[in-house]
Amino acid sequence: MPTPSSSAGGTRTAGGALVVEQLSFQVGGIHILSDVDLDVRPGEMIGVIGPNGAGKTTLFNMISGVHRATAGRVLLDGADITHAPIHRRAQAGLGRTFQTSSLFAGLSVLENVRLAAQRRLGGNLSFLRFPRRGDEATTTALGHLEDVDLAHRADVLAGGLSHGDKRKLEIAVLLAMEPSVILLDEPMAGVARADVPGLSDVIRRLHRDHACTVLMVEHHIDVVLGLVERVAVLDQGRVLAFDDPATIMADPRVQSAYLGTAA
Ligand SMILES: Nc1ncnc2c1ncn2[C@@H]1O[C@H](COP(=O)(O)OP(=O)(O)OP(=O)(O)O)[C@@H](O)[C@H]1O
């Protein structure tokens, strides 16, 4: 079981049980997701894989509230959040990154994390323009930058970071919101091959040190298999299999639907 974080502002009790029941999404009569069931334990890290267009991002959109499910339920620590607005889900502990970057390119690395920390702490956002190193949000933000190996880049503009460092910064921003469940949508997308191990290590530590439940969509199968405890395979909007990595790799249905086509 992961232990609670000891980094600045990150200490909290473990939680983050995420249950998706019979979740479906239709647009114009087309079934994008059909009867998706997932039962993710608190502190578990799972991978979500599947071919392009399988519905992985749509699933994350429905869990985080970007889209509303047409049927089924989403439960976070037992509470039904199926129809809750995005900000309520975030308050309940749900955090996500997007397939494309959502950082403030014109703000510094530190300011991006500070903004999230300030919002979480419920203080006055005017601090943002004149950050003082000693205030609570800044201390929290610097702690999270250390968590993702970016403290040395605190004062550079976020827009000037490499893809790999932007992904790390997005994770630091998420940590500042103290989520119990984190959804990462293709964290390795666009990242230089040489930066993949460092980013994988940050994700491993984020899971271990912050007692977060992590769901990760990722096309780099080797990365997924090396990080997660269970893998959900989506194919044409349905869960084809949800099991430990070894069982998934040996499943002939998975090989023909996904791994075979990816080779
Ligand atoms: N709001 C929407 N309206 C219509 N079609 C949609 C909508 N959202 C998603 N789709 C369609 O649903 C299917 C699943 O899309 P989704 O983005 O979830 O796939 P994905 O598994 O994340 O793919 P990728 O690996 O390419 O990111 C696609 O065919 C997409 O075009």
Ligand SMILES: [Mg+2]
């Ligand atoms: Mg996607």
